[in-house]
């Protein structure tokens with residue numbers, strides 16, 4: 001998941017060069033991206049691996065892209081035009097493209113598309129060979145979409161704001177649930193459908209987004225630090241010598257936790273494979289273990305005889321945590337290990353396709369806390385209370401989607 | 408019937424606003440206008456005041472002189488900038504007419520952006536930016552590529568078109584931005600040289616700054632200078648400050664001389680900048696500046712009030728806001744300025760009023776103007792007036808009883824409220840519903856001008872700029888230092904009187 005749209009108003013500008021950085025700003029979400037580029041010849045589509053060494057986009061003044069497999073690209077031809085759509089959530093990009101291509105005017109086409117209830121849990125961006133763009137955030141608001149501008153040059157849309165700033169843009173607005181924005185180099189219109197709910201994916205804040213982003217107006221870094229502090233407040237009776245965060249995503253949580261408890265934070269692991277996101281990399285079980293091991297080489301002799309709190313952002317399969325604990329126990333002779341999970345238990349697959357996890361691999365679904373503790377060989381296991389996360393996000397007007405966390 | 412005759416040159420929205428402002432005078436003037444298009448709003452005011460609407464090219468000195476001789480006006484007001492550049496003021500004054508508007512030489516302050524910047528450096532006027540001007544397209548392109556993070560503009564005033572900002576908000580974009588800047592600079596330079604033969608340089612490349620923009624319009628007789636309330640224009644075509652550059656899609660002002668995001672002190676400093684400018688012009692050209700002079704300003708983190716460009720006239724759409732703000736006699740203001748008697752004039756404004764002005768343009772403005780031309784417009788004036796709003800006609804022409812778009816911003820709707828911008832903006836939105844095209848062609852405007860979300864962003868940006876420039880001032884910094892490994896410590900001294908001394 002994660003989608004992007006860039007549209008330059010001067011057709012000689014090369015959007016592809018800017019969009020390169022936009023896609024780099026989304027690649028923490030996955031290992032394949034599909035794109036469509038609009039230029040004088042029409043629409044060109046393709047697929048790249050943003051983690052690979054050398055890749056680039058064709059020349060063009062507008063680009064849409066999405067991180068596969070949860071976001072995908074669809075293409076359709078009507079009588080007068082071609083349309084490309086990248087969507088995520090519960091909708092079919094090809095169907096959307098087909099409807100858009102069957103109308104002459106984009107305002108009529110868009111109202112036809114978005115009035116369908118089946119689009120409520122979807123977000124999409126699209127380009128037409130007429131030189132028009134469209135972006136929509138479904139009425140449920142599950143999938144966020146923000147907008148920004150780069151001088152007099154271009155308009156940018158993205159799931160989170162880091163891609164916008166990486167492309168030189170300034171973040172300006174979060175699409176409201178049910179809001180559609182469409183335009184061209186000569187007009188831009190927007191409106192909001194009634195009945196919108198801001199049930200933005202909680203998983204975006206917990207894990208998916210970059211900490212240097214805003215998602216639907218929430219500062220992701222501050223969210224994570226605050227959640228770290230909130231768990232700490234509920235876990236303040238046990239003695240802890242030192243706090244450790246599991247790289248990379250959990251570091252802001254660990255910081256918040258350590259600050260709140262006034263305990264030092266130590267770096268415990270060094271990666272050999274950069275900032276690879278092992279949880280979503282397309283790897284076999286064995287490869288994933290290898291990758292994890294390379295990502296988490298322990299710093300020697302820092303934790304001997306100590307009671308440590310290991311903070312992780314979320315526990316999905318439990319594989320990462322297992323590796324972390326195992327490495328620390330084996331190399332450092334730690335005294336006690338307290339695991340702090342800065343998310344509520346994830347017990348269901350996401351019905352909206354935000355993640356595509358096999359429910360039977362979800363450790364918190366299959367095992368109860370006592371068994372998990374035994375399996376991971378830890379002394380304590382604390383979860384962020386869902387209420388803590390809800391309280392925070394509700395204070396900003398978001399009642400997040402937590403379908404993967406509730407039974 | 409009144410004896411006072413005023414002749415206004417020009418037939419756009421600015422001149423319509425001028426006509427309205429002047430018509431409220433206690434002198435009850437007869438209003439005459441010379442223009443090449445027929446502006447229905449101005450036409451009506453001419454008729455009702457016992458004046459006349461004359462056809463003629465505002466930029467052609469002969470046309471205007473002929474009109475003036477026919478009418479024998481007590482005062483001539485020049486609206487747009489182009490007549491100033493083409494010596495209309497000079498010719499009229501030469502013939503003994505009393506004219507509100509600067510001479511062609513003093514109007515260089517707007518026409519020639521290089522001249523204006525040079526004046527600022529030479530006389531150390533605060534709010535100056537680094538710049539360099541070019542004649543040769545290749546040379547300009549080369550410089551734009553080498554300098555980076557720059558703004559490329561036509562060196563000559565080109566009616567609010569041609570400016571592109573090549574921001575390097577992040578270092579990793581610098582190569583892309585510089586290449587784009589170079590390509591564009593070359594193309595623009597060639598275009599400007601083809602189009603304008605009355606200026607030496609084609610291009611000005613400037614350092615890029617960031618901040619909140621506002622316009623300070625003033626009136627001067629060459630000695631005294633009177634500042635009008637600060638107005639904020641909106642150059643982007645689309646809401647959320649997105650889209651290509653336009654001549655201005657609307658403006659806000661109030662609740663008094665300053666906007667919520669500009670302080671009294673910043674207003675005073677901006678006034679000082681304009682005052683220093685007319686003094687320096689006198690020094691440089693040995694000529695008094697008479698007329699309107701406006702500073703298009705930006706509150707930046709380096710200088711605080713910073714000059715982006717001068718207008719040798721009132722801003723459009725900015726002047727529309729004055730309709731609801733000026734309490735004292737506007738005709739007398741312009742007349743006293745034209746006669747060198749401004750010191751006795753007392754400007755009064757409505758405190759506590761919020762004014763929102765929104766421009767309406769046919770789709771195609773400004774990038775595809777051909778498309779935007781010739782669409783018949785319908786304006787339900789009665790309903791708009793019921794809302795208490797004013798209508799200013801701009802890029803329209805009355806042809807055989809039909810109001811046709813000319814390709815530019817067609818009209819402006821100005822509304823006011825004592826409750827706040829949000830309220831005035833909502834009124835304007837209602838009023839805009841009464842404007843449409845008979846052929847169903849799309850009209851565009853910005854709903855967000857005056858919206859709360861919009862003001863909030865301005866407040867935040869202004870606060871950040873203020874924190875930075877006050878810190879800089881407290882330290883007395885007028886130098887910018889940079890460490891370039893291998894080259895050493897380089898600096899740029901803003902207190903020197905040369906722009907490119909680093």
Ligand SMILES: Nc1ncnc2c1ncn2[C@@H]1O[C@H](COP(=O)(O)OP(=O)(O)O)[C@@H](O)[C@H]1O
Pocket residue numbers: 536558560564565566567568569570572613614615616617620642652703715716
């Ligand atoms: N030095 C600058 N730094 C940043 N933005 C600028 C600069 N100069 C101009 N701009 C932007 O470009 C717009 C147009 O530039 P301006 O000099 O006013 O030319 P124009 O004659 O087209 O109005 C300004 O309103 C401002 O938004």
Ligand SMILES: [Mg+2]
Pocket residue numbers: 567703716
């Ligand atoms: Mg300007």
